Every structure is written in structure tokens, then in C-alpha cells.
């Protein structure tokens with residue numbers, strides 16, 4: 269008894285801010301190095317969400333600057349709709365305050381913790397308040413706040429609230445300072461790079477300790493903002509049903525039609541018939557037993573899936589491909605968007621892509637890129653359902669080696685878009701193992717695996733043909749020379765014959781100024797204008813990254829390419845199109861060949 273009384277003296281409630289102050293690892297603040305990434309991620313996710321809601325093309329600026337030996341200032345600025353001044357202190361100074369928790373639609377933020385957790389972490393490690401500037405389209409001037417969180421009460425502490433001039437007409441800027449390191453700079457850039465891949469409509473400019481990187485947008489179309497839908501009867505639980513019924517004064521049939529998605533009059537009647545409850549009863553009059561019967565009937569009646577096209581925003585196969593191709597050089601890429609599916613009444617869509625070859629490392633496990641609601645997942649790869657599904661697929665039958673994960677020069681990207689992404693924890697690092705989601709992931713990976721296999725087979729066949737053609741072509745000039753000696757006629761240009769055998773266009777330096785016209789009448793080629801300068805005697809040549817033309821070729825034509833040309837080098841250029849063109853080989857050594865690989 270005495271012990272119980274002693275304990276009673278110590279028992280008191282804990283504020284959510286106090287809880288997370290002690291358990292910051294749950295929110296992704298397990299180390300100062302990771303703290304920087306989590307802060308940038310939370311602020312950039314918010315910026316993208318806000319721009320999507322306002323239907324503006326995101327222009328996001330991220331800066332990380334060292335302020336003294338171990339303190340960094342993190343700034344994220346967006347051109348979103350801004351935040352109304354009276355709400356700013358709550359958004360940044362109160363945990364579990366947000367606009368998305370109660371909405372059933374795809375969004376990056378869900379819980380209303382993200383950015384305030386970063387403010388909490390800053391005040392914990394440096395005690396420096398967060399600085400926020402925000403301006404809505406309706407504000408004449410911007411508002412500037414300096415904020416902290418009162419941990420005991422989880423309420424904002426406003427240190428400064430003033431109006432200032434700001435060059436943006438609308439948007440938000442947050443600056444947070446804490447002790448950290450830039451040890452995770454590579455990972456941070458990776459996060460921004462892959463954020464750009466799955467948000468192809470966003471431009472992100474990063475200034476990391478003075479080093480500027482711009483992730484340019486590849487699409488100028490703002491994706492439609494997913495619309496919130498009503499809860500689906502198959503996704504509701506007893507507590508939630510009791511809560512919404514308790515305050516609803518509609519009759520039960522109206523309650524079911526008005527408060528749930530995909531329930532019409534007929535379905536409502538069927539549910540109520542099965543539950544044996546009169547349709548004209550008021551929803552708020554049901555007792556616990558009746559609510560349980562209603563819930564059971566709601567689960568049993570067949571109801572169409574939630575309207576996924578309204579509440580989800582998949583990236584699309586075309587934009588996934590474009591986004592990945594912009595960031596990684598690949599020989600093969602295929603993307604797939606699956607039809608929508610449902611788990612526990614929540615819609616979801618799985619999208620995936622497989623890339624192969626190019627600059628991907630030939631050794632080691634394939635590169636895995638995981639995304640949830642257009643956000644890259646960087647940590648806890650091993651604990652994620654996506655990784656688990658990738659290991660379950662038999663990659664050997666698709667042309668890759670496998671040691672758990674597939675091995676080889678491959679990249680596997682999976683995006684889970686859902687109205688409720690089932691994360692394993694609040695730090696939103698890994699997706700929980702949900703059978704419906706796993707099934708869809710495996711199906712899409714198998715579909716892509718078959719495409720990869722077809723590509724690898726085709727490539728191997730082509731390589732064999734190429735090797736044979738090359739062997740034959742290597743002796744043709746010699747044969748031509750010998751024949752010309754024997755028949756005592758001028759040496760003929762064997763390029764067209766070599767080209768025919770290799771199914772390539774072969775151009776050699778012919779005229780004295782080095783300009784070579786290419787006869788393309790056999791092919792449908794266009795804009796074949798590559799200007800190659802021999803920079804081998806040019807001191808500026810050091811600026812040329814490497815003598816590998818194909819790797820640097822980004823599909824742009826009519827461009828002056830500067831490559832170091834060594835005698836004997838064979839440049840291969842793959843392109844497709846129609847028309848005529850020429851290759852300017854001024855200054856190129858005589859024995860340099862340009863091989864144009866026609867994609868006909």
C-alpha cells in the first residue's frame with residue numbers, strides 16, 4: 269500500500285513534446301548526422317505537399333551552412349501558398365498539429381509531427397529558436413516569427429512576431445540550427461535527387477556549404493492534387509464508427525450514404541437488412557451491440573473499391589522513366605503502373621521500374637530505390653516490405669544473379685502510393701508487411717522481370733552478331749588494298765560495305781579540312797551533326813570529363829561535343845531520327861573512326 273502511495277506521488281501525465289524529446293529516434297532524429305536529413309526531408313515534403321495543394325510548380329531552395337565549428341543552419345524555402353500568420357506558431361511549435369491527419373487522400377505528410385519535431389530537436393541541441401517567414405497570397409507583407417516549443421505543454425512559444433518585406437509573393441521559409449555534421453552529404457543529395465525523380469514537376473536547388481546543385485524539372489505539368497474521400501466501409505474500425513455515429517443526427521440509411529464512400533441507397537439497405545436494424549433509426553441512437561452488428565454487416569456486403577483515381581496521384585510510367593533517365597545513365601529502362609488495389613479499405617497503387625546496364629555498377633547487389641507517396645525512403649531498407657518482395661522474386665529466371673537481392677548492373681524502383689501508407693514507425697522509413705501490398709509489388713516486379721529478360725536476350729544476340737561483323741570488317745580494308753594492288757585500280761572507300769555489314773554508318777576522315785559528309789540515303793537519319801574537336805593538344809582538354817562519347821551523350825543533337833580524341837579511338841553514337849547530316853572532324857587524327865550506330 270505504501271509503495272502504491274509512493275508511486276501515486278510520482279504519477280503524472282506526459283506531454284507529447286516531452287515524450288518525443290526523450291524518444292527522438294522514433295521520429296528519425298537518432299543522430300546529429302541523420303537529423304540534418306530528417307529536417308530537410310520534413311521541410312521539403314511539406315513544401316511539395318503545399319505546392320501540390322496550391323497547384324503551383326514547386327521551386328524549392330534548400331541550404332545548409334556551417335555557422336560555427338559544429339553548428340549548421342538548415343534553410344528550406346518554397347513558393348507554396350504560405351501559412352496564415354495565426355497558424356504559423358502551431359505548425360512549427362506544436363507536435364501533432366497538421367492538416368492531413370483526418371484526410372483520406374495521398375499526401376507526403378500524415379501525422380502533423382514532422383517539422384515541429386525538427387524545431388524540437390534544434391532547441392534541444394542548440395537552444396536556438398526556429399525562424400519562419402511566411403506570406404500567403406492575401407498578405408500585403410510577410411510575417412517573420414522566431415519560435416520554440418514549450419515542451420511541458422506542447423504549446424508554441426512565440427519569441428518574435430513581426431511583419432517584414434519579402435520578395436516572394438507567397439511561400440514559406442524555415443531556418444533551423446543545430447549541432448550536426450555533413451557526414452551524410454552524399455545521402456542528402458541522394459534524397460534530393462530521388463525526390464526530383466518522383467516529383468518530375470519540381471525544381472530543387474540545393475546549396476550545401478556553398479556547393480550548388482540544381483535538380484531541374486522534367487515536366488511542367490502540376491499533377492492534380494489528390495482529393496480527400498470519405499472512409500470506405502471496409503476500412504472502418506469499431507472505435508471510429510462509434511465516434512462518427514455518436515454525433516450524427518441523420519437516419520441510418522442517410523448516415524451510411526453520406527458518411528462513407530461507395531455506399532448508395534441499395535448498398536445501405538443491404539447493410540441494414542443484414543444487421544437487422546431499421547433504416548429510419550437515427551445513427552446516434554445505436555447502442556454498442558447494434559454498432560457491432562452494423563460494423564459486421566458493413567464488412568460482409570460487397571462494396572466497390574474506393575475511388576482511387578480521385579484520391580491517389582501515381583507518377584505514371586512515362587514520367588518515372590524520364591525522371592530516372594535524367595539521373596542515371598541506363599541501357600534499358602521499363603516502368604509499370606499497376607491498377608489500383610485495396611487493403612483494409614485503403615486504396616493503393618504500386619508503380620515500379622527496372623533499369624539495367626549503363627553506368628550502374630556491374631558488381632554487387634542491384635540498386636534499390638524505395639518510395640512512398642512520392643517520398644524516397646532512405647533508411648531501414650532491410651526492414652521494408654519492398655525489399656522483402658524484391659528478394660522473393662526469382663531473378664535468376666529473368667537474367668540476373670541473386671543472393672537474396674538481385675545482383676548485377678540493375679536498378680529496381682518501387683513506389684507505393686496510398687491514402688494510408690502503412691509505415692513501420694513514425695519516422696516513416698520502411699513499409700510494413702501487408703499481404704495485399706506485397707502481392708501487387710511481386711506481380712509488378714515479375715512483369716518487369718520478363719521485360720528485362722527479353723532485353724538481355726536481345727542484347728546478347730545483337731552482341732554476337734556485332735562481334736562477327738566487327739571481325740569481318742577488320743579485314744575488309746586490307747582485302748581492298750590487296751585487290752586494288754592486283755587489279756591496279758584506285759583504292760575504293762570500303763566504309764559503306766563495312767557499314768552495311770555492321771548495320772552501322774561508318775564515317776572516316778576524308779577531305780583535307782577534316783569534314784566528312786555521311787551518305788544516309790540507306791537510312792532514315794536526321795540532324796547528324798556532331799562537331800568533335802580534337803582537344804589532345806589543348807590545355808582546356810582537362811575540363812573534358814572523360815573520353816567516352818556514348819556515356820555523355822544525352823540525346824541532344826546539333827550540339828558541339830568536345831571530346832579528347834586519341835588516334836585509333838572508335839566513337840560510337842546511338843541515335844534515331846530522319847534526314848541528312850555531317851560529322852565535322854577538324855583536327856582529328858587520320859585513323860580516328862566515327863561509328864554511328866543507327867537505331868533503325
Ligand SMILES: Nc1ncnc2c1ncn2[C@@H]1O[C@H](COP(=O)(O)OP(=O)(O)OP(=O)(O)O)[C@@H](O)[C@H]1O
Pocket residue numbers: 310314315318346348349350351359365366367368369376377378379380381382383384385440
Ligand atoms: N511549407 C509549408 N507550406 C504550407 N503549409 C505547411 C508548410 N509546412 C507545413 N505546413 C502545414 O503544417 C502542417 C504540419 O506540418 P508537419 O510537418 O508538422 O506535419 P505533416 O506534414 O502534416 O505530417 P508528418 O508528420 O507526417 O510530416 C501540415 O499539415 C501543413 O498543413
